[in-house]
Amino acid sequence: MLFERPSDDLLYDALVARDASYEGFTWAAVKTTGIFCRLTCPARKPKRENTSFFETIAECLEAGFRPCSRCRPMLKLGEADPMVTRLLTALDTEPFRRWSEDDVVSLGIDPSTARRAFKRQFGMSFLEIARLRRMGKAAETLKEGASVLDAQLDAGYESGSGFRSAVTKLFGVAPANLRNKVLLRADWIETPIGPMMAIADQHCLHLLEFAERKALPAEIKKLQKFTGSGIVMGRHPPIDQIEEELKAYFAGEDRGFKTRIAGHGSPFQRQVWEALRAIPAGVSTTYGAVAAELNLPSSTRAVAGANGANQIAIVIPCHRLIGADGSLTGYGGGLWRKRWLLEHERRMAARDGG
Template sequence: MKITDSKQIATYYKALVEKNENFVGIFFVGVKTTSIFCIANCRARKPKLENVTFYTTFKEALSEGFRPCKICKPTQNANQAPKEVEKAIELVKQNPKEKISDYRLKENDVSAKVVRNWFKKNYGMTFHAYQRMYRINTAFQELQSGKQTTETAFEIGYESLSGFGYTFKKIMGNSPKNSKTDTEKTTVLISRLTTPLGAMFVCATENGICLLEFADRKMLETEFADIQKRLNAVILTGENKHILQAKKELEEYFEGKRTVFEVNLEPIGTEFQKMVWEGLHQIEYGKTRSYQEQSEHLGNPKAIRAVASANGMNKISVIIPCHRVIGKDGKLTGYGGGLERKKWLLMHEDKYNPNKEESKNELRLF
């Protein structure tokens, strides 16, 4: 929301002038004279108090017509993990079987408080819960490969089999012993990434990407539950080759260097939904299609509402380009990530479209 309290405005303006790192992500400031918005630690010349407006989210700044600052990159860096947090995450990845204590963090010049606060705000869990998920994921993979439960438990830092068994069952929904033979259980890995449009979560099975959503999407918990139910899956923190490839391709996409995604996908939904999502793939980069045109393309011109509903249930944003479907009159309509993001994505693709001269995109962005 727009900040109107005078005391809060004074506090935020002081933080802006002092480039206070502690306020990064707490507020976004729109500069009326330049029509850009920034985060607290921006290095650009500071505007006068009467020329700024403060917001609690960057989506509000975008909807008010402000553009992201090219110096501080607010939509990306406001959600970027601080260096201390990145160092803590790297310690976990390098030592997947070890519990990283507060003392260990201190040895590596990392503040345990900073790490705890960031994880709670950006992951919705504690740093130690994140570690437990990572270690249990490692244990699950080893048990599946035939390793003994006792050996696995002690290697990942548990001092008793009962403690390991309790934690394992709580996260996996099954005991370590039964997990050895439970080949029907699917593991879905989840990781976080930052983009110019904010933080996103990406999930993948061993077959491909099954979810890519903005972290603030309201239906996110429902989508996680749907994936777990349909795949008989457990979602654990981690990365595989598909997630790493998706992160690389998304970075290239947002830099304007990629127009087609090549990462493997495993869309989770009904057969009708999958058919609609496959149709979305056929909308070329830099172009759009109305809901009616999409229905006609799928061979059922009267199924406009059903097609629109299936678009809204797409769990793999950006890569499956539901943002390229617009209203019949050329106006923007419906997008789970918010119309501001939809507008940004279409403008981004229009800017970097290699076949722009051939495009007859009549999108009304304003």
């Protein structure tokens, strides 16, 4: 069975490995200290004989354990780091400011601490994110017909060559040529299992992927080539809409996803993706079953290929496909996320059905 409760020995191995796939579903309690922790807690690991496992925080508390002060298991899963939230709020207030480490210090935040937190959460530093926001403003200025010099100054670059180099590296085109570009916008969306990058135009969502997905840079380049668009940091309405829908989903509300999705992919791929969206939350099926449903029983491998080509994670639920033997198969966001999503949906469906 895919969702049988793992043995305590397996959970202990997960605790030692800080395996995030059980995050939010299992807590470890240490008999010698009287505390309970997330399985991802960075604290030194207890001995196996001193460790118990519970499925709910209530069980931990009822057994007399108190929450760990390091991993803070009582906080809502995926709650944002207050320091990260504060800096992002400041950036939203002044997105075109040329932020520096001195500005970070002026907010009472240690730059090295901020750098580590942002790298861990987003894969890039706060100052790098701020620079991307400035470059997005420059692209918008150019698109509105301003001179390259005006755009350069708006972005906070004193050096014209440095500005041209930065724009070309980021958008794959020289600054003057951005006037002819349709601009998509990209922004981060926080989720309990890691940040996602969303890219959209005014009308629909083009990409939604976990930020640490190894194939993400290649997917972005492919999207730029396919659409002939530039991509800048910022938001269009579909990103706000999908963020609200994801919040509901992770809160356990099965409302479905209404955000309009761009029509990328071949006719066959779109046919497979529609079949995936028809699979209810809490249900998993196989590649072969989808092929049979499409009246193409010999196309199991083609279905798998279409599944892997999906660039709209969760909304097009490629995580709901498993192997013919019931095992979890490859997932671009990581197998631990696939297991997490399936378990989350199983519990959501069980609650709704009960």
